[in-house]
Amino acid sequence: MSLVVVGSVAYDGVETPHGRVERMLGGAATYIALAASYFTQVRVVAVVGDDFAQADTDLLASRGIDLEGLERVHGKTFFWSGKYSDDMNDRVTLATELNVFANFQPKLPESYRNARYLLLVNIQPSLQRNVREQMKHVRLAGGDTMNFWISDFREELLETIKRWDFLLINDHEARMLSRETNLRKAAAKILDMGPHTLVIKRGEFGAILFRRDSYFIVPGYLLENVFDPTGAGDCFAGGFIGYLAEHGFSLEGDHVSRGMLSRAVIYGSVMGSFCCERFGVERFRTLTREEIDARFEEFRKFTSF
Amino acid sequence: MSLVVVGSVAYDGVETPHGRVERMLGGAATYIALAASYFTQVRVVAVVGDDFAQADTDLLASRGIDLEGLERVHGKTFFWSGKYSDDMNDRVTLATELNVFANFQPKLPESYRNARYLLLVNIQPSLQRNVREQMKHVRLAGGDTMNFWISDFREELLETIKRWDFLLINDHEARMLSRETNLRKAAAKILDMGPHTLVIKRGEFGAILFRRDSYFIVPGYLLENVFDPTGAGDCFAGGFIGYLAEHGFSLEGDHVSRGMLSRAVIYGSVMGSFCCERFGVERFRTLTREEIDARFEEFRKFTSF
Numbered sequence: 114m115s116l117v118v119v120g121s122v123a124y125d126g127v128e129t130p131h132g133r134v135e136r137m138l139g140g141a142a143t144y145i146a147l148a149a150s151y152f153t154q155v156r157v158v159a160v161v162g163d164d165f166a167q168a169d170t171d172l173l174a175s176r177g178i179d180l181e182g183l184e185r186v187h188g189k190t191f192f193w194s195g196k197y198s199d200d201m202n203d204r205v206t207l208a209t210e211l212n213v214f215a216n217f218q219p220k221l222p223e224s225y226r227n228a229r230y231l232l233l234v235n236i237q238p239s240l241q242r243n244v245r246e247q248m249k250h251v252r253l254a255g256g257d258t259m260n261f262w263i264s265d266f267r268e269e270l271l272e273t274i275k276r277w278d279f280l281l282i283n284d285h286e287a288r289m290l291s292r293e294t295n296l297r298k299a300a301a302k303i304l305d306m307g308p309h310t311l312v313i314k315r316g317e318f319g320a321i322l323f324r325r326d327s328y329f330i331v332p333g334y335l336l337e338n339v340f341d342p343t344g345a346g347d348c349f350a351g352g353f354i355g356y357l358a359e360h361g362f363s364l365e366g367d368h369v370s371r372g373m374l375s376r377a378v379i380y381g382s383v384m385g386s387f388c389c390e391r392f393g394v395e396r397f398r399t400l401t402r403e404e405i406d407a408r409f410e411e412f413r414k415f416t417s418f
Numbered sequence: 419m420s421l422v423v424v425g426s427v428a429y430d431g432v433e434t435p436h437g438r439v440e441r442m443l444g445g446a447a448t449y450i451a452l453a454a455s456y457f458t459q460v461r462v463v464a465v466v467g468d469d470f471a472q473a474d475t476d477l478l479a480s481r482g483i484d485l486e487g488l489e490r491v492h493g494k495t496f497f498w499s500g501k502y503s504d505d506m507n508d509r510v511t512l513a514t515e516l517n518v519f520a521n522f523q524p525k526l527p528e529s530y531r532n533a534r535y536l537l538l539v540n541i542q543p544s545l546q547r548n549v550r551e552q553m554k555h556v557r558l559a560g561g562d563t564m565n566f567w568i569s570d571f572r573e574e575l576l577e578t579i580k581r582w583d584f585l586l587i588n589d590h591e592a593r594m595l596s597r598e599t600n601l602r603k604a605a606a607k608i609l610d611m612g613p614h615t616l617v618i619k620r621g622e623f624g625a626i627l628f629r630r631d632s633y634f635i636v637p638g639y640l641l642e643n644v645f646d647p648t649g650a651g652d653c654f655a656g657g658f659i660g661y662l663a664e665h666g667f668s669l670e671g672d673h674v675s676r677g678m679l680s681r682a683v684i685y686g687s688v689m690g691s692f693c694c695e696r697f698g699v700e701r702f703r704t705l706t707r708e709e710i711d712a713r714f715e716e717f718r719k720f721t722s723f
Contacts, residue, residue, distance in 0.1 A: 200599055294505055297642045318623040319637060330637040330720050332624060337602045375723040415635050416721050418680035 114252075115154040115179075116358045118145050118351075119219045119244050120234025122159040122183065125393060126194030126208070129201060131340045137393040138169045140191065141234040141257075144344035147397045148351025148384040149232075150176040151405055153358035156225045158182035158244070162190040162213045176397070181222045188213040201342050202316065219244050226250075230358040232350060235259050238266055238273040245276055252363055255279035255308060257350060263289045271306060278364075279310040281350050287313050296321065300328070309364070310374060312353065312381075314346050322378045329375045332416065334386035334408070341392045345385040352384030353377045376409075383408045419557075420459040420484075421663045423450050423656075424524045424549050425539025427464040427488065430698060431499030431513070434506060436645045442698040443474045445496065446539040446562075449649035452702045453656025453689040454537075455481040456710055458663040461530045463487035463549070467495040467518045481702070486527045493518040506647050507621065524549050531555075535663040537655060540564050543571055543578040550581055557668055560584030560613060562655060568594045576611060583669075584615040586655050592618050601626065605633070614669070615679060617658065617686075619651050627683045634680045637721065639691035639713070646697045650690040657689030658682045681714075688713045 125139030146155045156179040163185060173180060191214035194207045219240055231248050233241040233256030245254055255277045262270050263286060270290075274280055280303065284296060290306075291299035296313065300323035303311050311323040319333040356377040362370060383405055390396050430444030451460045461484040468490060478485060496519035499512045524545055536553050538546040538561030550559055560582045567575050568591060575595075579585055585608065589601060595611075596604035601618065605628035608616050616628040624638040661682040667675060688710055695701050 295642060295644075297640050315623070318620070321637075321640070328640065328720055329723070330640070331723075332626075332635040332637045335602050335626070335633065335635070337600060339600075372723065379723055413723070415633055418634070418636075418677065418684055418718070 114229045114358050114361055115156055116149055116230040116232060116354060117156045117158060117182075117221070117225050117228045117248065118142050118149065118232045118234065119158040119241070120145065120232075120236060121191055121214055121217075122157070122161050122165075123191035123193055123214070125343060126192070127341055127343050127392065128196040129341050129392075130197070130199055131338075132392065134392050136192075138172065139193065139343065139393060141344075141347045143173070143394065144347035144388065145232060145234060145351035145354075146173065146178045147176055147394055148348040148388070149355030149358070150178050150351075151384075151400070151402050152352070152355030152380070153230070155179065155355075156182060156222075156228060158219045158221060158225070160184045160186060160213050160217045162186065162188040165190050172394070172398070179225075182220065182225055184220060186213050190214075195343075197342065201339055221247050229253070229361075230354060232256055232354050233277075234347070234350075235262075238262055238270040242269075242273040242276070245273070253278045253354070253357060255281065255310070255354075257281045257346075258286065258290075260286060260289060275307040277308045279312065280308045281312045281314065281353070283314045283316070283346065287311075297328075312378065314349055316342075316346075320349065320378055320382060322374055324371070324374070327371065329378060331378050331382050331412065334382060334412070336386060336389055339389045342389050343393065345388045348388040349381040349385035351381075353381035355384075356380040379409055379412050380405070382412065419534045419663050419666055420461055421454055421535040421537065421659060422461045422463060422487075422526070422530050422533045422553065423447050423454065423537045423539065424463040424546070425450065425537075425541060426496055426519055426522075427462070427466050427470075428496035428498055428519070430648060431497070432646055432648050432697065433501040434646050434697075435502070435504055436643075437697065439697050441497075443477065444498065444648065444698060446649075446652045448478070448699065449652035449693065450537060450539060450656035450659075451478065451483050452481055452699055453653040453693070454660030454663070455483055455656075456689075456705070456707050457657070457660030457685070458535070460484065460660075461487060461527075461533060463489075463524045463526060463530070465489045465491060465518050465522045467491065467493045470495050477699070477703070484530075487525065487530055489525060491518050495519075500648075502647065506644055526552050534558070534666075535659060537561055537659050538582075539652070539655075540567075543567055543575040547574075547578040547581070550578070558583050558659070558662060560586065560615070560659075562586045562651075563591065563595075565591060565594060580612040582613045584617065585613045586617045586619065586658070588619045588621070588651065592616075602633075617683065619654055621647075621651075625654065625683055625687060627679055629676070629679070632676065634683060636683050636687050636717065639687060639717070641691055641694055644694045647694050648698065650693045653693040654686040654690035656686075658686035660689075661685040684714055684717050685710070687717065
């Protein structure tokens with residue numbers, strides 16, 4: 114069943130210990146759409162400028178991604194650049210040029226409105242809420258956010274996530290949002306804010322899925338070479354929601370859905386791990402569903418006892 | 419089958435955000451012996467001063483721990499004190515008074531020499547080697563070390579671990595020892611140094627067991643309250659080797675041993691998690707094997723998919 118992804122399509126400049134790329138396709142919605150496209154039909158809502166290259170449109174289209182909601186306006190595409198530390202666990206932002214993204218007002222094409230799955234990527238909470246309200250037939254809606262919205266737009270954010278089924282954030286954001294240091298206590302508080310499912314991403318250490326009555330933890334995949342971690346968290350989100358959309362996840366039949374959510378977390382981890390193997394979105398030019406399923410089985414092998 | 423543990427028995431002063439204890443029973447060998455005592459007969463080789471309290475001897479004895487190798491000499495017992503950061507991921511050492519431990523020369527009682535399992539805790543590598551050579555019938559021998567021995571006694575340490583079956587270290591130590599940042603590459607290098615099994619402890623993020631042809635990862639247990647992390651890594655070691663000794667682990671029959679090693683890592687994690695629930699060794703005054711086995715099953719529940 115189809116998935117609508119609302120967020121940024123951008124150009125990135127990235128430097129890691131393995132090299133440097135001045136300008137390449139990036140943006141959270143791009144990574145999510147590419148990752149999710151291995152599982153389900155993806156429809157993107159984003160904005161780009163008139164510098165957006167045909168080759169980049171072609172890459173997205175080659176994965177069957179619906180670009181009717183990819184608005185083109187006069188100006189330059191959102192540009193971000195950053196540099197990673199030697200162990201790649203930290204990065205500094207060198208440039209953030211919002212350009213056409215500064216005035217992004219998500220517009221849902223008519224054909225998107227009946228989609229059953231919705232992922233609202235890190236944008237202003239009121240915009241996220243507005244899109245959620247336009248999607249009347251959604252079975253599962255959620256998204257992520259970031260420290261800026263948590264600290265400076267707290268009330269607006271709380272109002273927004275009230276109507277979300279799931280929230281995907283990292284451990285630092287979970288602590289900020291809940292005002293609790295301990296992750297179990299933080300999760301319990303966040304589940305009281307609305308979402309029935311919380312996924313806390315922990316970078317190289319994996320992820321935790323929390324529900325009211327249970328939790329599931331997956332360790333991170335041990336890559337032998339991490340070339341570029343940019344987009345890994347977004348690919349996690351794409352694999353997670355993509356798998357749920359592929360299998361028609363629904364809250365009815367909760368005994369079934371629990372296992373499905375755990376497997377979705379594994380597929381998220383699998384997609385995040387592939388993302389790091391090349392710069393930017395490069396890995397998605399050759400990645401196959403067979404490789405994805407093989408790595409899923411690898412997770413089973415190194416976590417079973 | 420019985421396990422010989424060689425290392426420090428000490429007094430600790432600890433401050434965490436949950437409180438402060440001026441002086442309590444501690445030391446790596448103490449934590450390891452207590453944790454392992456739930457699985458197998460433990461025999462301790464250590465040294466204490468004449469200030470070592472009868473109540474502390476009694477606690478160890480109450481867990482059936484053989485104290486024939488606990489040497490008492492004139493002087494004061496090793497004392498360490500430290501203070502943890504707010505999130506308890508860092509600590510500063512406030513005092514290290516080696517006292518009688520400064521001249522520790524492990525003496526193996528005759529009755530210990532035929533033990534099949536041996537754990538050599540962080541002491542000078544040449545002392546570790548000396549003990550290893552005295553134990554002729556050992557089925558599984560290994561231990562841990564620390565940054566100081568890795569940097570300043572490297573050759574001596576390499577000579578020592580050549581004859582070890584397993585090495586238990588944390589991720590930082592693994593990177594120092596191997597001179598590799600990436601953990602998979604680090605592990606491959608360390609397995610070339612002698613041990614057939616490497617366990618890398620990652621604190622709250624769990625542990626990884628590496629062998630030449632496979633690896634196994636367990637995430638950390640999510641405690642709702644961490645009172646005092648002191649000794650958690652040692653309790654991990656005690657649970658790990660204790661479980662292997664209980665089940666008579668042997669390298670012969672490798673298909674059997676792989677699953678056993680994974681379960682040993684889980685029992686190690688279980689023991690480390692209980693350790694943090696109270697100050698010092700307090701948790702071991704009430705902990706039962708039933709609680710341990712129940713938490714083992716909890717690990718299965720939150721990691722299976």
